Amino acid sequence: LLLFLFGTSLLFHFFSHIVLMLADDMACNPRNPKPATVYSHKNMELNVYGDDVEVDYRSYEVTVENFLRVLTGRIPSSTPRSKRLLSDDRSNILIYMTGHGGNGFLKFQDSEEITNIELADAFEQMWQKRRYNELLFIIDTCQGASMYERFYSPNIMALASSQVGEDSLSHQPDPAVGVHLMDRYTFYVLEFLEEINPASQTNMNDLFQVCPKSLCVSTPGHRTDLFQRDPKNVLITDFFGSVRKVEITTETISLQPDSGVMESRYSS
Amino acid sequence: MAAAGPAATDLEVVRGKRAALFFATVVIVLGLPLWWKTTETYRAPLPYSEISGLNSLKLRLMVPVTVVFTQESVPLDDQEKLPFTVVHEREIPLKYKLKIKCRFQKAYRRALDHEEAALSLGNIQEAETMLAEPSEQAEGSLTVYVISERSSLLPQDMMSYIGPKRMAVVRGIMHREAFNIIGRRIIQVAQAMSLTEDVLAAALADHLPEDKWSSDKRRPLKSSLGYEITFSLLNPDPKSHDVHWDIEGAVRRHVQPFLGALSAAGNFSVDSQILYYAMLGVNPRFDSASSSYYLAAHSLPHVINPVESRLGSSAASLYPVLNFLLYVPELAHSPLYIQDKDGAPVATNAFHSPRWGGIMVYNVDPKAYNGSQLPVSIEVDMVRVMEVFLAQLRLLFGIAQPQLPPKCLFLGPKSEGIMTWELDRLLWARSVENLATATTTLTSLAQLLGKISNIVIKDDVASEVYRAVAAVQKAAEELSSGHLASAFAASREAVTSSERAFFDPSLLHLLYFPDDQKFAIYIPLFLPMAVPILLSLFKIFLETRKSWKKPEKID
Numbered sequence: 128l129l130l131f132l133f134g135t136s137l138l139f140h141f142f143s144h145i146v147l148m149l150a151d152d153m154a155c156n157p158r159n160p161k162p163a164t165v166y167s168h169k170n171m172e173l174n175v176y177g178d179d180v181e182v183d184y185r186s187y188e189v190t191v192e193n194f195l196r197v198l199t200g201r202i203p204s205s206t207p208r209s210k211r212l213l214s215d216d217r218s219n220i221l222i223y224m225t226g227h228g229g230n231g232f233l234k235f236q237d238s239e240e241i242t243n244i245e246l247a248d249a250f251e252q253m254w255q256k257r258r259y260n261e262l263l264f265i266i267d268t269c270q271g272a273s274m275y276e277r278f279y280s281p282n283i284m285a286l287a288s289s290q291v292g293e294d295s296l297s298h299q300p301d302p303a304v305g306v307h308l309m310d311r312y313t314f315y316v317l318e319f320l321e322e323i324n325p326a327s328q329t330n331m332n333d334l335f336q337v338c339p340k341s342l343c344v345s346t347p348g349h350r351t352d353l354f355q356r357d358p359k360n361v362l363i364t365d366f367f368g369s370v371r372k373v374e375i376t377t378e379t380i381s382l383q384p385d386s387g388v389m390e391s392r393y394s395s
Numbered sequence: 396m397a398a399a400g401p402a403a404t405d406l407e408v409v410r411g412k413r414a415a416l417f418f419a420t421v422v423i424v425l426g427l428p429l430w431w432k433t434t435e436t437y438r439a440p441l442p443y444s445e446i447s448g449l450n451s452l453k454l455r456l457m458v459p460v461t462v463v464f465t466q467e468s469v470p471l472d473d474q475e476k477l478p479f480t481v482v483h484e485r486e487i488p489l490k491y492k493l494k495i496k497c498r499f500q501k502a503y504r505r506a507l508d509h510e511e512a513a514l515s516l517g518n519i520q521e522a523e524t525m526l527a528e529p530s531e532q533a534e535g536s537l538t539v540y541v542i543s544e545r546s547s548l549l550p551q552d553m554m555s556y557i558g559p560k561r562m563a564v565v566r567g568i569m570h571r572e573a574f575n576i577i578g579r580r581i582i583q584v585a586q587a588m589s590l591t592e593d594v595l596a597a598a599l600a601d602h603l604p605e606d607k608w609s610s611d612k613r614r615p616l617k618s619s620l621g622y623e624i625t626f627s628l629l630n631p632d633p634k635s636h637d638v639h640w641d642i643e644g645a646v647r648r649h650v651q652p653f654l655g656a657l658s659a660a661g662n663f664s665v666d667s668q669i670l671y672y673a674m675l676g677v678n679p680r681f682d683s684a685s686s687s688y689y690l691a692a693h694s695l696p697h698v699i700n701p702v703e704s705r706l707g708s709s710a711a712s713l714y715p716v717l718n719f720l721l722y723v724p725e726l727a728h729s730p731l732y733i734q735d736k737d738g739a740p741v742a743t744n745a746f747h748s749p750r751w752g753g754i755m756v757y758n759v760d761p762k763a764y765n766g767s768q769l770p771v772s773i774e775v776d777m778v779r780v781m782e783v784f785l786a787q788l789r790l791l792f793g794i795a796q797p798q799l800p801p802k803c804l805f806l807g808p809k810s811e812g813i814m815t816w817e818l819d820r821l822l823w824a825r826s827v828e829n830l831a832t833a834t835t836t837l838t839s840l841a842q843l844l845g846k847i848s849n850i851v852i853k854d855d856v857a858s859e860v861y862r863a864v865a866a867v868q869k870a871a872e873e874l875s876s877g878h879l880a881s882a883f884a885a886s887r888e889a890v891t892s893s894e895r896a897f898f899d900p901s902l903l904h905l906l907y908f909p910d911d912q913k914f915a916i917y918i919p920l921f922l923p924m925a926v927p928i929l930l931s932l933f934k935i936f937l938e939t940r941k942s943w944k945k946p947e948k949i950d
Contacts, residue, residue: 179704192903195903196900196903199898199903200898201898201899201900201901201902201903202898202900203900208708208713215617215750216601217614217750248847251843252843255839255840255842255843256836256839256897257601325697370696370697371696371697371699371700371748371751372614372696372748372749373695373696373698373699373746373747373748374746374747374748374749374790375692375733375735375741375745375746376741376743376745376746376747376753376755376783376786376787376790377741377742377743378743378786378789378790378796379743379782379783379786380782380785380786380789380807380808380812381782381807382649382778382781382782382785382812
């Protein structure tokens, strides 16, 4: 979904509420020969920077502090709704991070890092305030598995593109643009997710199989011991779908226009 | 001269030793404490013991009931025992750490003259109007009138009546055990109008450790200081339908009275909008049997999210938003019905989602198309629409139909759409929920601050915590003395203060430094200074030990 090497992004709650943090603006970069587009492949089939992308935190606003503030909710009161994580105890959250990373850290903006301990503490604070029901954490960086080693809060499932000691590699360069367009792991996960529709029954075990070593060169990892449910029972649509609980309305009140006291009954 | 040399160096040596000892003393006595003090994180003291005491708080919810006996309602010798007070207390069995007891305090008394006159009228509505006190009854309290067995105030087969304004009527009995029998009837009626286990279970639904994967559990809105209600008209086909709705009039006539009756529960703001070319994300299917289109029950969960992004909300307000959508289906898909699980069309043609809002489909009357050119002008019947939306609003708030005792006459709500004791039930539920939330927040804050020792605790955070703890204790006191309004206000303050303390922007644990970084910072600063001091101290120590041993050797 985003380019290798550049920036950090988070995508929460597909379709319901998304907080997007982009440190570098590739789509509107003056050197992008195809402006306002980010394609996943040089064949220009899939534009991932579509019409409804809304960047909430851009360039210098993408800092470790702001990221932790969004997660824990300790935001100054002047922050607008779109920049907040408005989740409650029934929300399933997806966090996707990409960029340069190493053993136990992820780099922000070339000047700071977020460590796996800070991330684990942030998730624990979210759990204490019940800001999530279940959390899916996907990270695509070098040695990505080190970032989820320190989690200790319940109901977290984590996926990473490479193990400790391995590098995550990029997919293919586009000579027209001059950079690599996407990381391998992200490319194959995107391909996998494009096949999902709201009625799909694919489960998390299928997601774990995405991008084996033959395609990705690195070994993707995952962690499910903190998660209460068995991954094979967890549908992809629980996190990536747009399913809401609804009830049919069977009751009405009787109202009469403009007359004073009236008899009313419940009808069912 | 020769003696001066060694004496001079002796003096030098002694001065050197003294200097070294002085440096060392300054470093240890002044320097170390100063460094420690200036690098420690400021943590204002918090009432940890009181916070852990909150977890074993015993809540007693008292409902003051005034029971008025008319003449002929109970035997004469029982009448002479009046007035007295009976207490009925019961623990609510919930798997929650706070123990909750429900206490009905019934004050029995005789009827006054004007009450006798009112209750001897033939019609219950007239009696109610006459009995209406000039001043409103306090929130949370009830009055029950006991009439005689043969009174014609109620239809003969009805044993009790529950009115819309905290008033109920119960039939008396001429029996030896009159007070006991009537007491049970009164408790049944009082429970229906105030507190039952399911009201409290719904309020504490987020805190009870039940199976979260069990569906079909109604989730009322979380308690909040205010709510934003948005009415949206969705017109996907403006080329065929030119839809008008008098939303302002409808809000003024129907919604504002309802929200006014609920005003004790929060601040409400209402807005409305019209969206064109907004589709529901699901394609309706065609049913040839009725030649209409339908949305099956299993496709309804997918309708909301695609629409939600178009709805927007006020950027400034942080209150939860309730969306009510009125969808006028396009000409190609008219008429459109919503089907329930059994495939039957739903009478209201509407559905709602807990904690989100409701959607109603408004089908255009086919007669409107006769001969007219497109677009057809349509005036929405706001009464029909508001009947559904207000019913959905009640359900979203968790104001459900009460469990009535058997043979009870119950006429629904009056013009506002909500009865005063339904508001009381909401306030009871909200007070308990607020106290549970505040207690959980304070406990987790205390745990977090204990675990992560690097977080700075400022003074205003500490004062908010103290305020929250005091408010929780005050709310518990007010609940046990039966003052619902002040208990609710105190519980709201407890939640606000505890949330403000928990989410204070200053509580960010950015002070995590790995150990190797700490050493990397301190060593260049302290090592050059420490090495000479330590070496001289070491030398002094060795010489002192030598000078102690020397006298022994000589001897």
